[in-house]
Amino acid sequence: xxxxxxxxxxxxxxLQHHAESWREARLKxxxxxxxxxxxxxxxxxxxxxYDYSRxxxxxxxxxxxxxxxxxRGLPEWRDALLSGEPINSxxxxxxxxxxxxxxxxxxPEVLQTLDRMKGLVSRIRSEKKxxxxxxxxxxxxxxxxxxxxxxxxxxxxxxxxxxxxxxxDLGRALEGAEPQSTLFIVVSKTFTTQETMANAAAxxxxxxxxxxxxxxxxxxxxxxxxxxxxxxxxxxxxRFSVWSAVGLAAACAIGFEKFEQxxxxxxxxxxxxxxxxxxxxxxxxxxLIGVWNTSFLGRATHAVLPxxxxxxxxxxxxxxxxxxxxxxxxxxxxxxxxxxxGPVLWGAEGTPSQxxxxxxxxxxxxxxPCDFIDIASNDVLSANLRAQADALAFGSEDGQYPGSRxxxxxxxxxxxxxxxxxxxxxxxxxxxxxxxxxxLNSFDQxxxxxxxVLAKKILSGGK
Amino acid sequence: xxxxxxxxxxxxxxLQHHAESWREARLKxxxxxxxxxxxxxxxxxxxxxYDYSRxxxxxxxxxxxxxxxxxRGLPEWRDALLSGEPINSxxxxxxxxxxxxxxxxxxPEVLQTLDRMKGLVSRIRSEKKxxxxxxxxxxxxxxxxxxxxxxxxxxxxxxxxxxxxxxxDLGRALEGAEPQSTLFIVVSKTFTTQETMANAAAxxxxxxxxxxxxxxxxxxxxxxxxxxxxxxxxxxxxRFSVWSAVGLAAACAIGFEKFEQxxxxxxxxxxxxxxxxxxxxxxxxxxLIGVWNTSFLGRATHAVLPxxxxxxxxxxxxxxxxxxxxxxxxxxxxxxxxxxxGPVLWGAEGTPSQxxxxxxxxxxxxxxPCDFIDIASNDVLSANLRAQADALAFGSEDGQYPGSRxxxxxxxxxxxxxxxxxxxxxxxxxxxxxxxxxxLNSFDQxxxxxxxVLAKKILSGGK
Numbered sequence: 001x002x003x004x005x006x007x008x009x010x011x012x013x014x015l016q017h018h019a020e021s022w023r024e025a026r027l028k029x030x031x032x033x034x035x036x037x038x039x040x041x042x043x044x045x046x047x048x049x050y051d052y053s054r055x056x057x058x059x060x061x062x063x064x065x066x067x068x069x070x071x072r073g074l075p076e077w078r079d080a081l082l083s084g085e086p087i088n089s090x091x092x093x094x095x096x097x098x099x100x101x102x103x104x105x106x107x108p109e110v111l112q113t114l115d116r117m118k119g120l121v122s123r124i125r126s127e128k129k130x131x132x133x134x135x136x137x138x139x140x141x142x143x144x145x146x147x148x149x150x151x152x153x154x155x156x157x158x159x160x161x162x163x164x165x166x167x168x169d170l171g172r173a174l175e176g177a178e179p180q181s182t183l184f185i186v187v188s189k190t191f192t193t194q195e196t197m198a199n200a201a202a203x204x205x206x207x208x209x210x211x212x213x214x215x216x217x218x219x220x221x222x223x224x225x226x227x228x229x230x231x232x233x234x235x236x237x238x239r240f241s242v243w244s245a246v247g248l249a250a251a252c253a254i255g256f257e258k259f260e261q262x263x264x265x266x267x268x269x270x271x272x273x274x275x276x277x278x279x280x281x282x283x284x285x286x287x288l289i290g291v292w293n294t295s296f297l298g299r300a301t302h303a304v305l306p307x308x309x310x311x312x313x314x315x316x317x318x319x320x321x322x323x324x325x326x327x328x329x330x331x332x333x334x335x336x337x338x339x340x341x342g343p344v345l346w347g348a349e350g351t352p353s354q355x356x357x358x359x360x361x362x363x364x365x366x367x368x369p370c371d372f373i374d375i376a377s378n379d380v381l382s383a384n385l386r387a388q389a390d391a392l393a394f395g396s397e398d399g400q401y402p403g404s405r406x407x408x409x410x411x412x413x414x415x416x417x418x419x420x421x422x423x424x425x426x427x428x429x430x431x432x433x434x435x436x437x438x439x440l441n442s443f444d445q446x447x448x449x450x451x452x453v454l455a456k457k458i459l460s461g462g463k
Numbered sequence: 464x465x466x467x468x469x470x471x472x473x474x475x476x477x478l479q480h481h482a483e484s485w486r487e488a489r490l491k492x493x494x495x496x497x498x499x500x501x502x503x504x505x506x507x508x509x510x511x512x513y514d515y516s517r518x519x520x521x522x523x524x525x526x527x528x529x530x531x532x533x534x535r536g537l538p539e540w541r542d543a544l545l546s547g548e549p550i551n552s553x554x555x556x557x558x559x560x561x562x563x564x565x566x567x568x569x570x571p572e573v574l575q576t577l578d579r580m581k582g583l584v585s586r587i588r589s590e591k592k593x594x595x596x597x598x599x600x601x602x603x604x605x606x607x608x609x610x611x612x613x614x615x616x617x618x619x620x621x622x623x624x625x626x627x628x629x630x631x632d633l634g635r636a637l638e639g640a641e642p643q644s645t646l647f648i649v650v651s652k653t654f655t656t657q658e659t660m661a662n663a664a665a666x667x668x669x670x671x672x673x674x675x676x677x678x679x680x681x682x683x684x685x686x687x688x689x690x691x692x693x694x695x696x697x698x699x700x701x702r703f704s705v706w707s708a709v710g711l712a713a714a715c716a717i718g719f720e721k722f723e724q725x726x727x728x729x730x731x732x733x734x735x736x737x738x739x740x741x742x743x744x745x746x747x748x749x750x751l752i753g754v755w756n757t758s759f760l761g762r763a764t765h766a767v768l769p770x771x772x773x774x775x776x777x778x779x780x781x782x783x784x785x786x787x788x789x790x791x792x793x794x795x796x797x798x799x800x801x802x803x804x805g806p807v808l809w810g811a812e813g814t815p816s817q818x819x820x821x822x823x824x825x826x827x828x829x830x831x832p833c834d835f836i837d838i839a840s841n842d843v844l845s846a847n848l849r850a851q852a853d854a855l856a857f858g859s860e861d862g863q864y865p866g867s868r869x870x871x872x873x874x875x876x877x878x879x880x881x882x883x884x885x886x887x888x889x890x891x892x893x894x895x896x897x898x899x900x901x902x903l904n905s906f907d908q909x910x911x912x913x914x915x916v917l918a919k920k921i922l923s924g925g926k
Contacts, residue, residue, distance in 0.1 A: 139818025163815040165843050168772040300763035300829050301807045309631040320819035327823020341828045344764045346809035352626040355602025356783035360790020363910035365804045366763050380628050387917035401913050447825035450864050454850035
C-alpha cells in the first residue's frame with residue numbers, strides 16, 4: 001500500500017496551486033453566484049447529514065481532494081482497516097475497532113465478551129447491591145466511557161470516573177459513597193498505568209471490596225484481586241476502545257440496550273464508510289476538508305462546537321482521538337514530514353461557548369475552521385448554531401465581521417445512543433483517512449513515552 | 464495615552480529582526496551554555512513564582528520586549544486601569560475590577576455589597592433552609608463562580624450551575640433537588656440574557672420560589688420577583704466580575720471567609736503589578752512572552768495545563784478571559800491590525816492530558832507554547848509536570864522528540880483561595896498588558912452581537 005509522501009502525488013502541487021485562488025475568496029459571493037451551493041455541498045449517510053457548503057472550496061477543490069485520496073490509496077487502506085490487517089505498522093498490530101461493533105460478524109471473543117458484559121450490566125443495574133460505580137482509567141480508558149455516561153446516563157446508578165493521579169479526583173468520585181455499595185472498574189491494558197493503579201490502591205485503602213478489571217494483563221489483574229476480568233485486545237487502540245469492554249462503566253450508566261444501539265450506530269457508519277464513493281463519503285469528506293484547511297490553507301486549529309449539553313464532553317474526547325492519532329511529524333517511512341499534520345482540536349458546548357470565545361472566532365486575527373454539531377430536535381439551539389455559522393461565513397455589511405470563516409454542520413436527528421455511535425465512528429474514520437493522506441500511522445503514540453521515563457527518574461531523585 | 468500601532472514602535476522591527484536569530488535556537492544549548500539560566504529567568508511576586516527559562520528567548524529578547532512595553536506606555540496605561548479611568552473606550556467605561564478587591568480602599572458601594580454578601584452567605588450556609596443553590600448565568604456570570612466553587616467548594620451546600628439554553632443543562636443542575644429547598648441566583652447585567660432568562664423561567668415552572676438576582680437592571684429583577692437584588696456595575700466587565708456579587712454562588716460554595724481570601728490574593732497581585740519593574744513583573748512578563756510567541760515567533764495557540772484536579776476548569780475560564788478580551792483584529796484607533804493578536808487558548812488538567820493530546824505537544828508539526836500550573840504540595844504531580852516541560856524543552860538524543868518547544872511554569876505553594884485569587888489576577892493583568900501592546904481595547908466584545916441578532920431573526924422565521 002502507498003506509504004510514499006503525499007507531496008509526490010500529482011494532485012498535491014495541484015491543490016497547492018489551487019489554494020492560491022482561494023486566499024481572497026468570499027463565501028458571500030460563492031453563495032450569491034451559485035444558488036445550488038447549499039444543496040450541492042451536503043452529503044448524507046448512516047442517518048447523518050454533513051453540510052460543508054460554508055467551507056472555502058468549490059467543485060474543483062472537491063475533485064482534486066478526491067483525486068488525492070485515490071492517489072494515496074484510500075480504498076485499499078480502508079479495506080485493510082476494515083479487514084483487520086496489521087496497519088498499525090510500528091506496533092505490528094491491526095486497528096480493528098470496527099470488529100467490536102460488527103454485530104454477528106464480530107469475532108467470537110467479541111461476541112462472548114459482549115455477552116458477559118450484558119450479564120454483568122443487567123445484574124448490576126437490577127440488583128441494588130451497588131449504588132455507585134467508579135471507573136478507574138485514564139486516556140482511552142476514561143474519555144470514551146465518560147462521554148457516553150455523561151451524554152446518555154440515566155438515574156439507575158451513579159457512575160463516576162477518576163483519571164488523574166491527583167487524589168482529589170478520586171475524592172470527588174467517592175463523595176457520598178460507601179465501600180460496601182461501590183463497584184470499581186479498573187481499566188488498564190497493562191495493569192501498570194501510574195494513575196489507574198494509584199487510584200485502585202487508594203480505593204482499596206478506602207475499604208473497597210468489589211473490583212472488576214478490564215485488562216489484557218490477566219496475571220496482574222488476578223494478582224490485584226479483581227473478581228471479574230474482561231479482556232482488552234492488542235488489536236484495539238485505547239482511543240478506539242469505547243466499543244469494547246472498556247465501555248463497561250458506560251454500559252452500567254446507560255443500560256446494555258442503549259450500549260448495543262451505540263454499537264449499531266457505529267456499525268452503520270462503518271458500512272457507509274466501506275461503500276460510499278469518496279465524494280459522498282462522510283468521514284472521507286470531513287477528512288479531506290480538514291486536510292484542505294490544515295495543509296493547504298494553513299489553519300492551525302479546528303474547533304468542535306456541539307450545540308447540546310449532553311455532548312459537552314465531545315471536544316475532550318475528540319482531543320485525544322485526533323491529536324494523539326495525527327499529532328505527528330514523522331511519517332510511516334520514518335521521514336520528517338514537510339507539511340502540517342493534525343491541527344489543535346478544541347471547543348466547547350454551545351450556546352455557552354458564544355459567551356466565551358466566539359469573539360475570537362468572529363473577529364480574531366486567526367481563522368478557526370469549525371464543526372458545529374446540530375441536534376435537530378431543539379429549535380432554539382439550532383437557531384443559535386445556524387446564526388453563528390452564518391455570521392462566520394457571511395460577516396456583516398459594515399465589515400466589522402469579516403466573514404468567509406469556514407465551518408461545517410453535522411446534523412443529528414436527535415441525541416440518542418445510535419446517533420452518538422454514528423458520530424464517534426464518523427470522527428474515527430475521519431482521523432484514519434487523514435492519517436492515510438498525511439502518510440501517518442494514526443494508531444501508535446510514540447510521543448507519550450519520554451515523559452513517563454523522565455517522571456520516574458525525577459521521582460526516584462534522579463534529577 | 465499611546466493608541467498608535469505597535470509596529471511604529473522602535474522596538475517592534477528590532478524584535479522582528481531579533482526573532483530571525485531564534486528560529487533555529489535549541490533550548491538544550493541555551494541551558495548548556497548558561498548555567499544561570501534556570502535562576503535568571505525566574506520571577507517571583509505576590510507569593511507566586513514564574514519560571515520562563517524554557518522559553519525560546521534570551522536576555523536581549525527580554526530587554527527588547529521591556530522596551531516595547533515602555534514605548535507602548537504600559538506604566539501610564541497601568542495607572543489608568545488601576546485608578547478607574549474609562550479605558551474601555553468603545554463603551555466609555557472604566558475596567559475597574561481591581562476596585563472590587565482593594566480592601567478598605569474599595570469604593571463604598573463595593574464594601575456595602577460585600578457586607579450584604581457576607582450576611583447572605585453566612586445565613587444560607589448556617590440555616591439549613593436551602594440544600595441546593597443553582598446559579599443561572601452564562602459567560603462571565605458563570606465561568607468564574609463555577610471555577611471557584613469547583614476548585615474550593617466544601618460539602619456544606621450543593622452549588623450547581625446552568626449556563627446553556629439547552630434544558631438538559633438545567634435538568635442536571637436540578638437532579639435530586641426540591642423546589643422548597645433550592646435557591647436560584649439569577650445573574651445577568653441586563654436581566655435579558657437569552658439563556659439565563661429561559662432557565663429562570665423554567666425554574667419557576669418547576670416550582671421554584673426562592674430567587675436572588677445579581678443585575679444592574681434592578682427594574683427587571685424586581686419585576687421578575689427576586690427577593691434579594693445585588694448590584695452589577697458598568698465599570699466591571701463580565702469576564703472580570705467573579706470578584707463582585709457575581710461570585711455569590713461561589714461564596715455560598717466555599718464560604719465567605721475563603722471568598723475574602725480569594726479577594727485578598729487578587730489584591731496582592733494587583734499591588735505587585737502596580738509596583739514591580741517590567742522585567743520583574745509577573746503579569747507583564749507573561750504578557751510579553753505571549754506576544755513574543757504569538758506576534759514574533761508565529762505561534763497560533765497557547766495551552767494552559769494545570770496539574771491539579773481542583774483547577775480542571777481553569778482552561779475554560781481562561782478561554783473566555785483571553786479570547787473574548789484579545790481575540791480582535793481592529794485596534795483602538797479603528798484600524799485593522801497587521802500582526803497576530805490573541806492566540807487560541809486551550810488546555811486541560813494534567814496528568815489526564817498526558818494520555819490525551821500531549822502526543823501532539825511533543826511531536827506535532829505545530830509548536831504550542833504551554834503554561835504549566837504547578838501546585839508544589841504534590842510530588843507526583845510536580846514530577847509529571849516537570850517531566851513534560853523537560854521533554855518538550857530538551858527532546859531526546861535520538862531526535863524522536865525534537866525538543867525546543869517552549870513552556871513556562873507557574874508555581875503555587877498550595878491550592879487555596881488566596882493563591883487562586885493571585886492566579887486569576889495574574890492572568891487578568893496579563894490579558895490587559897497584551898491589549899496594551901497590541902493596541903486593543905480588551906474590555907469590549909463587539910464580536911458577539913451579530914450572532915444574537917441573526918439567531919433572533921431565524922427564530923422569528925426571518926430566514
